[in-house]
Amino acid sequence: MDVEDKAAAESGETVVVALPIAGLRGTLGEAGVRLVAMLCWRVLCAVRRDFGETRPLYLAGAMLTRTQPPGDSTPKPDAYSYGVAHVDRANMSSYDYSAVLYLNTQGRGFAGGDFVFVDEHEDEVVEPRAGRCVLFTSGFEHLHRVAKVTRGSRFVLASWYTLNPSAGELLRPAEYAIGDHVAPPPSAEDEAALRARLDTLVAQAGGTLQDLEALVSGHG
Numbered sequence: 001m002d003v004e005d006k007a008a009a010e011s012g013e014t015v016v017v018a019l020p021i022a023g024l025r026g027t028l029g030e031a032g033v034r035l036v037a038m039l040c041w042r043v044l045c046a047v048r049r050d051f052g053e054t055r056p057l058y059l060a061g062a063m064l065t066r067t068q069p070p071g072d073s074t075p076k077p078d079a080y081s082y083g084v085a086h087v088d089r090a091n092m093s094s095y096d097y098s099a100v101l102y103l104n105t106q107g108r109g110f111a112g113g114d115f116v117f118v119d120e121h122e123d124e125v126v127e128p129r130a131g132r133c134v135l136f137t138s139g140f141e142h143l144h145r146v147a148k149v150t151r152g153s154r155f156v157l158a159s160w161y162t163l164n165p166s167a168g169e170l171l172r173p174a175e176y177a178i179g180d181h182v183a184p185p186p187s188a189e190d191e192a193a194l195r196a197r198l199d200t201l202v203a204q205a206g207g208t209l210q211d212l213e214a215l216v217s218g219h220g
């Protein structure tokens with residue numbers, strides 16, 4: 001199991017890192033794994049649709065992150081800062097597509113924290129909004145960074161997809177899909193258990209995750 005807690009001195013703290021996705025089990029339980037897998041499945045479908053990608057795609061990683069203002073969390077030695085412009089494929093060569101799904105909204109749960117595509121001439125800024133999902137190819141064409149969070153907690157589900165079957169895991173829609181309604185969503189007990197765990201995580205950070213419920217029920 002590869003669940004780690006990480007902290008970033010500059011732009012914030014990463015609360016959960018899951019790679020593979022089953023690594024979430026220790027923190028969020030079975031319901032958490034299913035919920036994140038479902039969300040990733042919906043993101044994967046969006047990647048296929050938006051990029052016209054017809055080849056099989058595998059989930060290469062997923063991270064549930066909480067970013068807080070500098071100083072609100074204790075930096076750790078393995079800190080990683082999203083404030084620094086980076087290329088996802090430089091971190092992991094197998095990444096083909098990147099996705100950033102926002103779980104709360106700028107101006108409500110937090111201030112600052114813009115997502116910025118860094119460009120020689122003019123940066124492109126995306127304002128985080130619950131349910132908004134930024135999809136981009138993972139190479140050097142998409143240098144990006146996260147602006148400093150100045151208040152509150154910013155919650156994100158980041159995920160990465162690969163065309164290389166040995167570098168990712170197959171999401172099984174029969175178990176996880178909700179977008180295509182291949183299978184029913186998780187039981188009410190599963191979802192209730194997950195919400196309780198997420199609420200605990202989020203309450204510690206002073207936010208709420210109501211918007212995640214809407215996402216999970218397919219109305220996001």
Ligand SMILES: O=C(O)CCC(=O)C(=O)O
Pocket residue numbers: 063082088100115144145146156158
């Ligand atoms: O949180 C974000 O908006 C982006 C995070 C990111 O760039 C990453 O996880 O590689």
Ligand SMILES: [Fe+2]
Pocket residue numbers: 086087088144
């Ligand atoms: Fe990134």
